[in-house]
Amino acid sequence: MKTRHSKRPVTLLALAAATTLALTAQAGLKVGDPAPKLQTGKWVQGEPVKEFQSGKAYIVEFWATWCGPCRASIPHLNEIANKYKDKGLIVIGQNCWEENDETAVAPFIKKMGEKMTYRVALDDKSDSKKGKMSDTWMAAAGRNGIPSAFLVDTKGKIAWIGHPMQLKEQIIEDVLAGKFDTHKAAEAYEKEQGNMAKLRIIWSDLHVAMQKKDWDKVEAKLAEADKLMPEDQRDVLDQTRFNLLIGKKEYPAAYKLAEHISDTHKSDYGLLNDLAWQIATDTSIEKRDLTLAEKIATRANDAAKGKEASILDTLARIQFMRDKKDQAIATQEQAVKLVEDSNAKKGLEASLASYKKGELPKAD
CATH class of the missing domain: 1.25.40.10 (Tetratricopeptide repeat domain)
Incomplete structure (x- = not known):
């Protein structure tokens, strides 16, 4: 089966596992924390953002040209940028993990055309192999999969972290209106991270059971996962059930x-x-x-x-x-x-x- 990255055979279970298991490792940077400073490299598109301004909200989205899910989420992110730009939202497409960023990114943006008009920056790799933004944002938050987005509120604190397609517009609107409860969101995020740690173990067991065609164990592990899976990621369960039914x-x-x-x-x-x-x-x-x-x-x-x-x-x-x-x-x-x-x-x-x-x- 073709993945969103290439045409090589992969099961939907593997994609589901990647969605769940690659979300977070042990995180230091969390929802509710002050956002790290911007340490970007060259700005490829739009007016550079040197620092976060009070009263403005920001989406900092990490992506790469080779990443299929990133490409799929760009038009949606562009719609968000255009819809809320006059209300104080600035979207930054932060390129990361790109081997040839100087030659790959600009042509990619040109090809995307009107589907990608928000600001885009390269990472600063002057004294970091992966890049300063990758180190201080992605690695610090335990994020090891892209696309990954960080919503920074009007006071410079991180209000939300996750896949950009899962960011609800109501959250953006509440942040812009000053109605978003960052403290409550931080507590929910902390609980979610605890659940995700448990889910990684469950998913690992489930993957082994699937390979062994131990369908009873797969069903048992799915039942365990069902109790812990965040609401905005429950589609992973359906994708895995599809593979279970195909296997049976x-x-x-x-x-x-x-x-x-x-x-x-x-x-x-x-x-x-x-x-x-x-x-x-x-x-x-x-x-x-x-x-x-x-x-x-x-x-x-x-x-x-x-x-x-x-x-x-x-x-x-x-x-x-x-x-x-x-x-x-x-x-x-x-x-x-x-x-x-x-x-x-x-x-x-x-x-x-x-x-x-x-x-x-x-x-x-």
């Missing part, structure tokens, strides 16, 4: 759940693409619902506005599997046109050649 070969229930996941994540085209690809290519599946897979892949493509080659590649494959050869060829041709990287284009062109020959390419 309970296909009607699995596909019913897949449709539910698709219906409740209509804008998350990365997740939808992963789901469609798994249904179409997972070798353990004996009964494929390709009608559903095509529906989900089409929804992913619509959400991405036809701009993601990997999604078009998924859709073309499913169309071919459903004996829609001409559509598959046309869709794959669109995918090829979108890609500039020579290696990626080569793979897409190889698939296109296979479709023209009437052959299904190997799922890589």
Whole structure:
């Protein structure tokens, strides 16, 4: 199955685990703490922000050009930036963990166009391998996965930490209006971190049980996780249940759940693409619902506005599997046109050649 980073096979369980387990390690920087100072490198877009101003709120979001989930969250973050910019919110896209940031970031922003108009800064790596912002924000907060966002309130304190797609607008509005209870949020965050520590252990056990096909233990661990999972991350449980049902070969229930996941994540085209690809290519599946897979892949493509080659590649494959050869060829041709990287284009062109020959390419 394609992950949001690449086209390599990974199960939704692995993605779910990454979402949960990679959130936090032991954190020193927490909600309620004063925000660390800004120690950015070069500003690539927008007016530089040297320090946090009283009365202004800020979202500092850590991202990288190679990160699929980051790319998926950028348009949403841009909408937030535009919606609240006149009310005192400043969004900073803080690039991190980028090997060639000087050459990779600016072209990426240009390609994103109107979907990424907020301020963007590189990290300062003058005396830090990963970067000063990465060290003083991400590492300090125990964050080891991106995208990660920090909401800084109008008094310079951290009001919220998490995945940018999970930041509720009501929190932003309360922060801007001075109504947000940072102390209460800090207590809730502390409790959540304790739960996350327990969840990491549960998820590790669950992953082992899944590999051993010990379905009873998987169900038991899911029940434990259900009691601790934060409300804004409970979709991880559904993704894992889908894998459980596939493993148990309970296909009607699995596909019913897949449709539910698709219906409740209509804008998350990365997740939808992963789901469609798994249904179409997972070798353990004996009964494929390709009608559903095509529906989900089409929804992913619509959400991405036809701009993601990997999604078009998924859709073309499913169309071919459903004996829609001409559509598959046309869709794959669109995918090829979108890609500039020579290696990626080569793979897409190889698939296109296979479709023209009437052959299904190997799922890589």
